[in-house]
Amino acid sequence: MNRRKRRLYFIALGVITLLLAGVLLRAGMEGNIVFFYSPTDLAEKGIESGKRFRVGGLVEEGSVEREGTSLAFTITDGLNEMRVVYTGLVPDLFREGQGVIAEGRLDEDGKVFRADNVLARHDENYMPPEVADSLKETGQWQHATPDDTGLPKFLKDHETPDEARP
Amino acid sequence: MTPTDLTSFFAMGGYGAFIWSAYAVVFLIVAALTAESLSSRARARRLLNQLDTEGENR
Amino acid sequence: MLPNAYPARFIGLSRTVVVWLAILTVVALAVALPWALWLSPPDYQQKDTIRIMYVHVPSAWIGLMAYVLMAACALVSLIWKKPLADYLARAIAPIGAVFTLLCLVTGSLWGRPMWGTWWEWDARMTSMLVLLFLYLGYMALSNAFDDFTRGTRAAALLCVVGVINIPVIKFSVEWWNTLHQTTTVFKKQGPSMAPEQLTALLLMALAFHLLFALLVLVRTETEATNARLRSLGALGTD
Structure with a gap:
């Protein structure tokens, strides 16, 4: 050599x-x-309309409206929210209170997010269905709120600052 | 186990295709790696033995 | 060739250990598989797809652990020039690559039904793909030269530099927003998984680790024997 x-x-x-x-x-x-932005990221940064990006958070309870294969729902991170409209199939894990990531563009008026792809996100906790049921029955069920510990990072990042609390 | 038990076991609540393919891929690739590891070790051993015998006869 | 280039004592011992590892692997798999596929309960959210975790997560653990082990051997080889460290590192690379690949494939088969996608370029998945390329790069580089020692040393350098990727994989889910969820087992508060599910996971992980050790010993003997053959002029040049 x-x-x-x-x-x-x-x-x-x-x-x-x-x-x-x-x-x-x-x-x-x-x-x-940064695979996705939270509604708070978007509110703080502001986005150019027409730019493609992903927004993620939890599907707000009671926010899902379906009409045929079209649906609308609200993504929340506990602080800010974003209304999403989408036509197509959603993953099996898509449901209210679950993590979700929508991919698409903002509407011209900047109010509604038009998604062309919806991914479900889940947390790192696993348990048998019976355990989940009994936790819910006994009222020990931890609902996904930004104040909970053990939640995905994207929620912990935007914990309500103390001064913003009522 | 009754036949219906077996059917529902293989169906895996509708996710059977994904679950069984995952296990099949793992099994096949790991089996192939093990077979390759053993056969190349056997080949190396054989070659070395041949050389050793030749050396002794020389 | 150095006089201790053929680690005769190590090989002699490893031949006995391999037999025991083979028995233990079969026993561990015989116990772990019923737990993974049948005895453990489904998940409340992900139903039976949680069973993919019992092969996905052990594959990921082996992929990461093997790389750290390989890098340690590469470092020993670079500093002290121990032939055994070279053989070990070269033996580990294809095994680590295979388990990393299995982690990616099983992850894809899990991601499709649950997340709704086969693949996304999120930080966890991308860094795991980089790990696969590091393994492949090591294998290509270590065999690219006619000179065995040169090739192994050059590859060892790449391997040691690549260690930077390991903490990136581990903490990607903490540092950045990812599609992949955060860690379940190695948490400060303890694993956030039901005991029956954790049992299935740990049993499978045990079986995978035993198999990994077995494969490493078998391939190390092959590497050592091939090096000896080369030094005798029976295999290429050295």
Whole structure:
């Protein structure tokens, strides 16, 4: 192994590492690392209309309206909310009070989010159905609210600041 | 186990296709890896034994 | 070739251990599979698809653990130039790659019915894919050179640099908004899973770890034997 060859290998290695770092950096800058924004993120940042992005949170209880294959629902993070309209099939896990991520664009007036894809999100807790039922019956069921611990990060991030509480 | 028990076991509440494919993929790929690991070890051992015998005869 | 290049004592011991590991793996699987597929209850939300977790999560654990082990061996090989460390690292790479691939495939088969997608470029999934490419990069680089030692050393360097990806995978679900949920088992408050489900998961994880150890020992012997064959001029050049 001569010196020139060895140098070549190390250059190749450096290029591979740099490429890898570059790909990750690019993904980060394009916002791919932030897979979705919460309604509060959107309220704070403001979004260009027509730009494609994802919004995530919980499906607000009692907010789902269905008409054929079309449905409308509200995504909430406990602080802010976003009304979503969507036509198509939703995953089996889609239901009120569950985590959800909608992909699409804001309406021209910026009030309604037109989703072309809806993904369900679940938390990290697993239990048999009987246990869940008995927790609900005995009133020990922890409803998904931003104040609960053990909730997904996107909710914990936007805990109501103390001064904002009544 | 009655036949209906078995049917519902394989149906997995309607998710059978996903669950059984996951287990099948894991089984097949792990079996292939194990077989490859054992056969290449056997080949290496055989070659080394051959060389050792040749060396002794020399 | 160094005099201790063929780790005869290690190989002799590993041959006995492999037999025991094979027996233990079969026993562990015989106990774990009924738990995973039948005895453990379904989940209240995800129904029976939770059973995919019992192969998905152990695969992920092996994929991560194998990489850390491989990087430790690569480091030993770079600093002390121990041939056994080279053999171990080269033996681990394809096994780690296989389990990482299994984690991705089973995750996809779980994501489709539950999340509604086969694949998304979220931080957890992307960093796990990077792990697969690191394994493949190590394997390609370590076999790219005619000179065995050179190839292994170059690959070892890539492997050690790639360790940065491990905490990224682990904490991706805490640092960023991801589609993937946060950690269930290694939590401060303890695992947030029913005991019967945790039993199924841990039994499967035990079986996977035993199988992993078995495969590593078998492939390490192959690597050591091939290195000896090379030094005798029976396999390529060294």
